[in-house]
Amino acid sequence: MSEPIPARKILVLGASGLIGRFVTDDLRARGFHAVGIARQFSPAQKATAFDLEWPVMSMDAPALACLLRDHEIDVVVNCLGVLQDGPGSDTRAVHRDFVARLLDAIRGSGRAIRLIHISIPGAAGEDRTTFSVTKREAERLIAASGIAFAILRPGFVIAPSAYGGSALLRALAALPFELPKRESATSFQPVAIEDIAATIAWLAGRDVADAVASAVTWDLMQPQPVTLGRVIGQFRASFGTSEMPRVTLPGLLLDLGAKLGDLVSRLGWMPPIRTTAIAELRRGVSGDPSSWMAVSGIVPKTLTEAVGQRPATIQDKWFARLYLAKALMIASLALFWTVSGFIALFVSYSAATYILSAHSFPPDLVAPVTVITSLMDMSIGVLIAFRRTSAFALIAGIVASLGYMAGAAILTPDLWIEPLGALVKTGPAIVLMLVALLTLDNR
Structure with a gap:
């Protein structure tokens, strides 16, 4: 007989994003009361009356504290993030300044609240972009806050849906292009989005005073090291394109594409190839998930299990082939x-x-x-x-x-x-x- 789900209310910030949307739906499926908040939901995303379109980025700490009290929130899951500065996107405002206000709101809410914060893997000394630097600054603020927290650092996220970088890798797998050898050899430890959701559900089910689930920083990814080329190769196997002849893209073309992506982003688009994306891609995705696995008992899916658990549908193939053609x-x-x-x-x-x-x-x-x-x-x-x-x-x-x-x-x-x-x-x-x-x- 399974244990009953504690009657806790969970606030998911960024509930329209790749991780936020999946986590919100997963928590509800597990019996949690999850309130999803985003600046804007697509018509297909608004699942219940508890998906709220609120401009949280413009809210000050007292307003956020009022939000937490009014909805009697016990757990906050922060999935907010932007890759690069641009029109309507400010990495420092989203990653650092908002987190500072959120911490003040949690302390001022009068409630015992656990914060689950989605960050990025890697050591602080490796941070080279504003994206990674501000993410790390948010981690330091959280660690010094004195509240119950869990900082989760997912690897490359593999999910049923695709957006940004995950969509780009699918496109490369479906089309006759190969990344340069340098980029293909980059370490790229993946994680299935189901494992991220399971971890958040595990944390949400623990009492806020439970020391095992408080003040933890975990890398979420499969323990076996793989490369970016291997990740793309697994998608090719799913698409049935492994034997397709390919042309290797020169590194200069990636750099040119990143510059063009920066330019296009000023027009309001969010292209997957921008200077920050290429810099983070070349940095790689790696970490040590041993403490996460030992404490939570979760055994992460391997790359083969995450991608190969079902063959690509015709919808998957059409999306991958048309993704770059859209631009x-x-x-x-x-x-x-x-x-x-x-x-x-x-x-x-x-x-x-x-x-x-x-x-x-x-x-x-x-x-x-x-x-x-x-x-x-x-x-x-x-x-x-x-x-x-x-x-x-x-x-x-x-x-x-x-x-x-x-x-x-x-x-x-x-x-x-x-x-x-x-x-x-x-x-x-x-x-x-x-x-x-x-x-x-x-x-």
Whole structure:
């Protein structure tokens, strides 16, 4: 007969993320009362009334303490984190400053609360990025706080869903590309997300005064050392692409991709390849899970068990193949609309107006229509490039393209049979915009 679950309430911060979402659902499945909080949930993520959209990053310590008291929280699981500074993302604010306020809130709540904090593996002396430095600063704040805490340092997380780096590795496994030898040989000890969730559930079930589960820092990962190349190879075995011929990517291409990723992140996108991601990838993922295993009794899944427990579905394969193609679609469509409008207005304005005039377009409308449509095209291209407005711009592009086709059919039907087939080619462009729109979601 299994032991009853203690009637404890658990607050999961960052409940929309890869780890946070899985942990929230897992705790509920185990019988815990879990309150999930995130800045924003996708419509598919909001499972219950206890998934709350709250701007916790803007809350001060008294407001956070009130939140803990009002919901009678016994355990806080902090899954909040950002990879790199950018629009709406500040690593110091999320990793260090927020944790400081959260600690003050826990002390000021009047409740006996355990904090379970998700951090990163590795020694402090190896920290080279703002991401890792601020993560380590948060650990030191927690260790000196005097509250009951558990700092968990997961290895490379393998989960049913994929986001960021985990999605990138799946894409590399599905496509004919190989990482450079230096990166492939990097230590990369993985952990199944089920083992992270089991650890949090184990900690949540212990009394806050239990010394065994208080003031602990654990590396969560399989004990057997493996490499990044081996991790990708296991995904290839799952996808059935192990025998696919491959081209080895030069290291300079990764560095260039990271710089481009930094640039794109300023437009609101979250590309998996950025300078911080490449730096952390080259640093590797390694640690010693022996104390975690000894105290919790959890035997972590191996890489083969975590990835190979089920063959990849067609959904997995489509996602992996389309993941990098999505970036190409967005980039090509943004350039297509912007450049075509720019050329018509500034480079070949006379030729553009001549095409309309030569096809019996009303003379008084030639110049205004050329200017207005060119400006509209450039606006659509610029809006596609920004993450926040991309969906709107793609819909606008589809509508504009259909309008061009319908307008030409009414006013200048002979454009449909001109030798270069400009209007005929608009059809595939509409399909590409539709595909980009359908793949726009990140979670």
